[in-house]
Structure formats: structure tokens, C-alpha cells
Amino acid sequence: MPSTLHAAPPPVTRAAGSDFAPLARRVRESGLLDRRRGYYVRAVGLNLAATAAVWGAVAWAAPSWWAVLLGVPLAVLAARTGFLGHDAGHRQIAGSARGNRWLGLLLGNLLLGMGHGWWSDKHNRHHANPNHVGKDPDVGEGILAWTQDQAGRQRGPLRWVARHQALLFFPLLTLEGLNLKVGSLLFLRGRSRRDQVVEGGLLVAHAVGYLALAFTLLPVPQALVLIAVQHALFGVHLGAVFAPNHKGMAMPEPGVRWDHLRRQVLTSRNVRGGLFTDWFMGGLNYQIEHHLFPSMPRCNLRAVRPLVREHCAAVGVPYAETGLVASYRQALGHMREVGEPLR
Template sequence: MPATLDAPPARAAGSDFAPLVRRVRASGLLDRRPGYYAWAIGTNLAGTAAVWAAIGWAGASWWAVLLGVPLAVLSARTAFLGHDAGHRQIAGSARVNRWLGLVLGNLLLGMGQGWWSDKHNRHHANPNHVGKDPDVGEGVLAWTEGQAARQRGVLRWVARHQAGLFFPLLTLEGVNLKVGSVLYLRGRSRREQLVEGGLLALHAVGYLSLAFALLSPGKAVVLMVVHHALFGVHLGAVFAPNHKGMAMPEPGERWGHLRRQVLTSRNVRGGVVVDWLMGGLNYQIEHHLFPGIPRCGLRRVQPLVRAHCAVVGLPFTETGLVESYRQALGHMRGVGASVRP
């Protein structure tokens, strides 16, 4: 299994990051918070069960398919908890975090923990670095003018209009996450295929059985479409403001950990509602510098990080939610404009 980024690099000692590491460790914010996560996981499971019960109760009516909306929101909470387990924020044991990730991701969401860990850890190691960060790699969308220039056919048309197409395309992301999880298992060890593949299969059987047992076939299909479309939009809306439109290191550039994480990340201002909706990932700078900090400690560590950035002369980027989308979509629009006739 890929290594999990749950602590600052060992080489931080002697760097401009070292004083901040010492201050954060002394604050106790790196300590695990099992009580918080027991409450978060328990309430999320209870909420998910309540929504499925409501679907069964309203099953005779087409109004039941609208319950795909809260189901999508709760699925995103499950994804955020799986993300926290992947960063070993929940338990002190790597094994416990691993199994929490498998249950939350593979079994409850149908999203492979191994696939996510491989992709996400490469992103954390080199955020926004083309050729190293899979989140800005070649694909349907173009993140650099060079990528846009290489697009052909329908993908070139998509690149030209990608800012306007971004949120509509996110409706497919919920299914894409599941497909990517299955494809990742090809070529993996037999044990990984059995464990992860078995849990993914259990999810598929359980999810489909529940939907078709509680609803007529037509309503079940519509519910699943609403659920997955809004789940994809929700996750994409959380991750889009974090790095899009921020600094992108040139090939061959080598930045230290502090500079690499701060300059490529954007925080989103907000209170408890934004924190909840974004799963704490609105504190993207703090999360990238200290990925092992429990989610509930990110708000408290922010003043320490902001003050340290001011001392070392690094800009600390933080915007409102709407402005973060404006900047991210503005970057995509600018890249798309480079291939317009």
C-alpha cells in the first residue's frame, strides 16, 4: 500500500518550516481526537440510515428521489472521513486507520481506498506540479496552455469551453470515482484485489439491492442518478477552490516543503457551516503542511501558520467561497482561451 502522508517531512529540521513544526507540536494540535471522530462517524452513519429509511417510507411517491440530495451530502461526509483515515488523523494505529478507510471508502462509498491513497499522496507530495501531481495531469480538462494545445477533436472543444463545462462535468465524477477504483485493482496484488475488490463488490450489491428493494425500478434508477450526480458536484465543489489558479511550479523547480505547500494552496474563509460543508478542507494550507492534524484542529492551527508565513515572507492566500470559484474558473477560462480560434 502507498505510504500515507501523516506527518511533516523528517528533513524539516533546519529549514524555514522547522520553527512552525516545533510550535505546532508543542500546542498539542497533532494529538489524535478519537472522541470527535467517534461522534462524527456515528452521526453520519445514523443520518445515512435515516435517509434510507425515509426513502423506504416515501417509496410509493416520486418525491422519494429527492432524498438523493441529502444522501449525496452524507456520502460526501463519508468521503471526508475516509480522507481523514487515509491521512491517519483518526487513530494512532496505521492498521486501524487502514481498515477505517476500507470500510468508509470501499464498503460504504464504493470508492477504493488504495486507489485514493496512491493518487492523493502523489498530489500532497507535489501539489500543482505538472508531471507529478495527478490532479493537474493530462485528461478531459486542461490545466496549462501546453495541455490545451495537445488536445484534439472533442477534447479541444471541451478545453475551449471548460470553465462553463466544469460543474456539469462534475455530475459524472461520482461514477468516475467508482470506475477508477475498480480499474486501479488491475495488476495489484492478489490480496489487495480480494480485500478491496471484495468490499467494492459488497458495496455494489448492497447499494443496488437497497435501492431496488425500496423503490420501483424507475424510481431506483432516478434516485441513483441524482445521488451520484450531486455527490460528484459536491466533492468537486470542495476540491476545486483548493489549488486551481494557484502557483504551478515549472518543470525542474525544487521548492522546500513550506513554500511548495503554501504557494500552491488557497484557503476559503467561512464559519462552521463552510467548515462542515467542505469537510475542513477549506483550511487547505494548514492541511497540506500538517496532513496528520485531526480535522477539528485545523481552525486552531491557522493563526500559527498565518503568523509564521508573515515572518518568513510567504503570501498566505485566503478568499471567500465565491471568490475562490471565480479565481479557479478564471484560470480554466484563461487556459481555454489559448486554443480558441
């Protein structure tokens, strides 16, 4: 795989500032930015019904150890809930900011135990400056390193992790479900009293309800394993969806300024596929289209793809798209390349 650590697409010219406008106008006229309330009513209703049915199956299978296998569909359904909460955060569902916020609180805080306010703050900063070190929290310093400079600053056990991070990536994702909940709670420390009461109260309600359900339906050992299975696979599922979208794509150097079209397209990668890939990734495999039009209903992203591809070709902007396996190979290859100097 060619090095992506110092990818340097062509600089923006004076005329490039208007490159996005014709595409935006064409997409608005297509109606693909319109709300899809019927779709979301069905999606939320089916997801709630399926989740209730799986918990009913847990009650039926209890106290057998076979019940812990139902943590697998619970993890998949939790990811579907996460996708819907994501859409509420982008104001794709309801017609008002208030309506979307409350949908996000109910889907995220109450049903998932993941803070809507925390996620929205983090995710909106990512969308504003994708893959931009110092601005995008998704490539900030942490357990994993996204640039060789970050890897070189790691110390102690984290230096060993950076050295082997490509191999450790998916195992570490088993902790992401727990990390999302911890991050949501820590975020509330600096928030207003109202946010602490509303968001914190819903997070507590989720924790109490979830634990009560698990330990009421199952003996303690089986309940603990079910919780561990669901949270581990939930983290892996989300990581498997979001990792191919930007890892290994262009990372703007400090001081570099790209127009909206290039800032979003050059840093994003689409994952090509059919019905299974679209379902598995929730339609977010059309990441270029999602970044260009974040308020577009997720179910419309596939339909707008031909317009975006055609426009990028017309203005000479590279449009990255690959298969699912190749996308993981490229993302992990980038992580391996980042840690290479430490080996």
C-alpha cells in the same frame, strides 16, 4: 484576475530550508497534532445514523416520486463519509497504520464504493507535489486541461471541451461520482492478489448492497433516478470542495525546487468563511494548514490557522485566502485562461 499560469514566487534560498522547522515545533507543542478519537467516534456514528435514517425515509416515501429527492441528503452524507475516509487515509483517526487502513476500507470501499487504495495512492502523490505537472495526478492530462500546453495537445472533442472548460466544469462534475468508482476498479488490475480480493470484495459488497437497497425499496424508475441524483450531486459536492484549493495557484516549473513550506503554501488557497463554509467543505477549506500538516485531525485545522498565518508573514511567504465565491471565480478564471488560445 491576474494571470496565474506562470506564477513565479521567490526562489528558495539556502536558509529557507529551515523555515518550516520552527512552525512544526510550535504546532507539536500546541497539541493540535494529537488524535481526536472522541470527535471521530461521534462523527462516524452520527453519519452512519443519519444515513440509515435517510434510507428509512426512502422506504417511508416509496413508491412516490418524492422519494427521489432524498438523493440530495444521501449525496451530502456520502460526501461526509468521503471526508472521514480522507482522514483515515492521512492516518488522522487511529493510532496505527493498520487501523487507519481498515477504517479507510470500510468507509471508502464498503460504504462509498470508492477504493481506499486507489484514492490513497493518488492523493498522496498530490500531497507530495501539489500543482506540479508530471508529478501531481490532479493536474495531469485528461478531459480537462490545467496548462496551456495541455490544452494545445487536446484533439477532437477534447479540444472543444478545453475551449469551454470553465463553463463545463460543474456539469462535468455530475459524472465524477461514477468516475471515482470506475477509477477504483481499474486501479485494482495492477495490484496484488490480496488487494484485489480484499478491496475488490468490499467494492462488490457495496455495489450489491446499495443496488439491492435501492431496488427493494423503490420501483425501478424511481430507484434509477434516486441513484442518478445521489451520484451526480455527490460528484458536484466533492468537486465544489476540492476545486478552489489549488486551481489558479502557483504551478512549479520543471526543475524548480521549493522547500516544504513554500511547496505547500504557494500552491494552496484557503477559503475563508464561518460555520456553513467549514461544514460544507468539511474543514478542508483550511487547505494550507492541511497540506502543511496532513496528519493533523481535520477538526483542528481552523485552530492552527493563526499560527500558520503568523509564521508565513514572519518569513515572507504569501498566504492566499479568499471567500468562497471569489475562490470559485479564481479557479474558473484560471480554467478560462488556459483555454483562451483555443478560442
